[in-house]
Amino acid sequence: MKNPEGKAAQNIVLKIKDVTLRFGGLVAVGDLSMNVPEGSITGLIGPNGAGKTTVFNVITGFYKPTKGSVDFMGKPLTGLPPHKVCEAGLSRTFQNIRLxxxxxxxxxxxxxxxxxxxxxxxxxxxxxxxxxxxxxxxxxxxxxxxxxxxxxxxxxxxxxxxxxxxxxxxxxxxxxxxxxRPKFLLLDEPAAGMNPQESVELLNFIRKLRDDFDLTILLIEHDMKVVMGVCEYIWVLDRGLLIAEGSPETIRTNPQVIEAYLGKDAPVGDGPVGASPPVQ
Amino acid sequence: MKTKIRNGILNLLSLGVLVYFLWWAPGNLDGYKLRIINLIAINAILGLSLNLIYGMTGMFSLGHAGFMAIGAYVSALLILTPEQKVTMWILDPIAPWLLNFHTPFIVSLVLAGLAASFLGWLIALPVLRLGGDYLGIATLGFAEIIRILIVNLTPLTNGSLGLKGIPAHTDLWMSYGCLLVVLLFMIRLMKSNFGNVLRAVRDDEIAAKTMGIDTFQTRVLAFVIGCFGGGVGGALMGNLITTIDPKMFMITQTYSLLMVVVVGGLGSITGSVIGSILVTTLLEWLRFVENPVTIGSFHIPGIPGMRMVIFSVLLIVIIIFRREGIMGTREFSWDWFFPTGAPGEKSETKGVGQ
Known part of the structure; x- marks a missing residue:
């Protein structure tokens, strides 16, 4: 599953189609479509306020999308309350720990x-x-x-x-x-508040989780080291819109992504996006 | 394993002490004291049922007096004989279909609980979507509605005249037997995983939803079970005092139950039992402050209601200095008396022996 050629053959386990979520006049998520293949570790990144957690909340049933649909293993999740989503096999963690x-x-x-x-x-x-x-x-x-x-x-x-x-x-x-006993795990900023040493341990931990529990993992993360280190595929959001997708290598050099993170006239130089990750 | 056997023996021993006490008390204590001892058990049942709603599942409900009223009236109407009913309904004649209803006490007790929980269920469906103080206000309102309905549905309830001459079925065996059943129920419930789920709903509803818990249904269920306890407690109370009228079930009744729960500790089974002992005895003992007192040349006339003032002050002091109550969320354990006992092995929670 790690070679990019094999991706077409993989099952799409989570399919988000044309999801729009409006809060009054504010478009929190606009026409988002994304697919997460089975058994992958996929990243969802973007600057603060890009709508990443909102996407999680739409998937897990806390928000009902204004338009569009979310399918999990061929069954629609749209409109299900959170506890039904959990029954269907999706589980999540929270950005601010909720024990x-x-x-x-x-x-x-x-x-x-x-x-x-x-x-x-x-x-x-x-x-x-x-x-x-x-x-x-x-x-x-x-x-x-x-x-x-x-x-x-x-x-x-x-x-x-x-x-x-x-x-x-x-x-x-x-x-x-x-x-x-989920089949799909959503991690909302698992590395938040961790020091570099702990982040490295987290990388291995996430991979081990995927292998030990047969999971598909979708994670939101700000720490670029973690994202680039663990994700096989990355989706980038900015202001509710999908601006890029691809393997970590292509994302790292994508000019739109760099612009979203660092601003238009920032001297990009040779530093990768991860050089100065925005602190949350 | 050893501690388990030890705790089992100790539980049986304290049960034995309780049984001996219940056997000894009626012949050796006067009626006033016996009534207080009975009331302790009934208040413990009511406190436990309110604690399930408020302390364990985190729903601030002020409607317990209403459910007690339902229980008391249902039980009384089922026990009273047709002759008694005919003579009692003076203002309006009794509804004919109600006249000949007659059941044994135990059946009426169960039906009282069921009636209270059915009403609780009806109220829960709209009201439990609220949270926090709003829920308290809404349940308070419903309790008051129940009371006013009882006042006005004269053909069913004899209105504000109340019901008199209810046979005194509640003796020590009955009240403490019921308390024991309720205690066992609560201990088993809170020790099971469902007990964990109730506490989860209380602590963090969003996280509980994420864990696949239907929080609304869980809250409705806990509320309905709590209402059952309220109904049974009300029925026992009616059969102890032998007279019930709508004034018995005003907000002050809920308030003293709330005190039982808060003083004992929100979320603690042991706490509710201890709270019931303290609050019930204090409420009686404090009656002396309502009597006229002469100190030297000063003569203080008795002020009715003074004990409630003192009680309110006590409650405020508890809220300020020990908000978690006497027990907090802890439970009684025999390990307290055996400090060297193996740690980690949790023992049976027991409230017997009081």
């Missing part, structure tokens, strides 16, 4: 598993009548611990989630998203 602060790390992940839980809530009240429900609860607990171990959070399983250090909170948010 369940009063809950422990383990409970956070268990909450993520709930969407796949078959036992009804009242069955757990009568454990002797519904042993299967009780067994499922135990399995969820065990599975969540396993997932935490996989992401290196096993030791903090009983800690309250808000007590974790920042990087671990980001990882926990990803763990929680994975607990919903």
């Amino acid at each position: 369940f602060h009063n809950e422990t790390v383990l409970e956070n992940v268990m909450i993520g598993s709930y969407v796949r839980q078959k036992g009804r809530w009242w069955q757990n009240l009568l454990p002797f009548v519904f042993p299967a429900a009780l067994r499922e609860e135990r399995e969820i607990r065990a599975g969540s611990l396993e997932l935490l171990a996989h992401l290196g959070l096993a030791e903090q399983a009983d800690a309250v989630s808000s007590s974790l250090p920042y990087g671990a909170q980001r990882r926990l948010e990803i763990a929680r998203a994975l607990a919903t």
Whole structure:
């Protein structure tokens, strides 16, 4: 999947078609069409206010597009509420981490598993009548611990989630998203607030996630090192419009992208776009 | 495993103590004290059901008195005999179809809960789309509507005259039996993954939606379960006091329940039980401030309602200095008494022994 020639043969798992979202007179996203092939790591970049997170919110059902459609594995997602989108197999993280602060790390992940839980809530009240429900609860607990171990959070399983250090909170948010057993993961600025060392670790972590969990990943990122390092294909938004798409190499040298990031008369020189990434 | 056995034994022991106390109390305590002990259990049931709505699922509801009223009236109307009903309805004759309804107490208790939760469900559908203070205002309004309907639907409810002569079915066994069932229900519920989901909806609704939780349905469900508890509590209360009238179910009733929940700790099962003990006994004990007092040559006449003033001050003090209440969101655990016990192994939460 990494060679560009094979791309045509790949399945398009997420298809955004002519999506427009207007807030009154403001066009937040204008006529956006993009495809994300199965098993890829795709980047969605653009300067601040370009509408990247809005695109995420349209995909995950928080906004209903004014026009256009979003298809996931051939089924329409447009108009579904967020929890149905999650059931369909898309999960996401947030730019500003949104954990369940009063809950422990383990409970956070268990909450993520709930969407796949078959036992009804009242069955757990009568454990002797519904042993299967009780067994499922135990399995969820065990599975969540396993997932935490996989992401290196096993030791903090009983800690309250808000007590974790920042990087671990980001990882926990990803763990929680994975607990919903998604096929598609949307990461909103996973590297925000991380130092260069942590960003490099994140690169490997994202690749490992994709391989271990059979995911397709779409990520928003400002850190160009991360974007160029991990993404196989990149879409660039500016002011709600798609201005470029392509492999990291073509994006790096695309004059329109450079202009969007650095302004029109900036001395571009030989520095790549990533030379001075705009800080959020 | 060892702690599990230990906790099991301790739970049984405290249950035994409770049973012994309930057996001992009726012969050795006067009626006033017995009523307070009964009220503690009933307020604990009501507090737990409000805590499920407010503390655990985060819906600020001020409608509990309304659901209590529904429960109390449904239960009373089902228990009263036709003869009693005929003599009681003075202003308007009773609706004929209601006259001959008669069920045993336990059935009326369940039906009271079901009626309250059905009404709760009807109210929840439009109202739970609101959040925060708006929800509080809307539920408060609905509770008041229920009360006013009871006042005016004379053929059904005997209006503001209320219902008298309800058989005193609520004894210690009944109220504490119900409390035990409610406690077990709450403990199992909050320990299950669904309990986690309720807390998730409270903590961050957007994140909960993203995790595939239908937050609206979850809130409706928690609200309806809480209303069931409110109805049962109201029914027990009616059968304890043997007289009910619409004035019993004014906002002050919700307010004292809110106090039970807030004093004990929002989101703590143990907290609601402790809160119920404290608030119920304090409300009674503080009655002395309403009596006339003579200190030296000063004579202070009794001021009715003074204890509510003191109670309000207490509540303000708690909100300022210990907002999380006595328990916060923690739960009682036998491990408190065994500091060397293995950490991490969570023990059974229990409220028995009170």
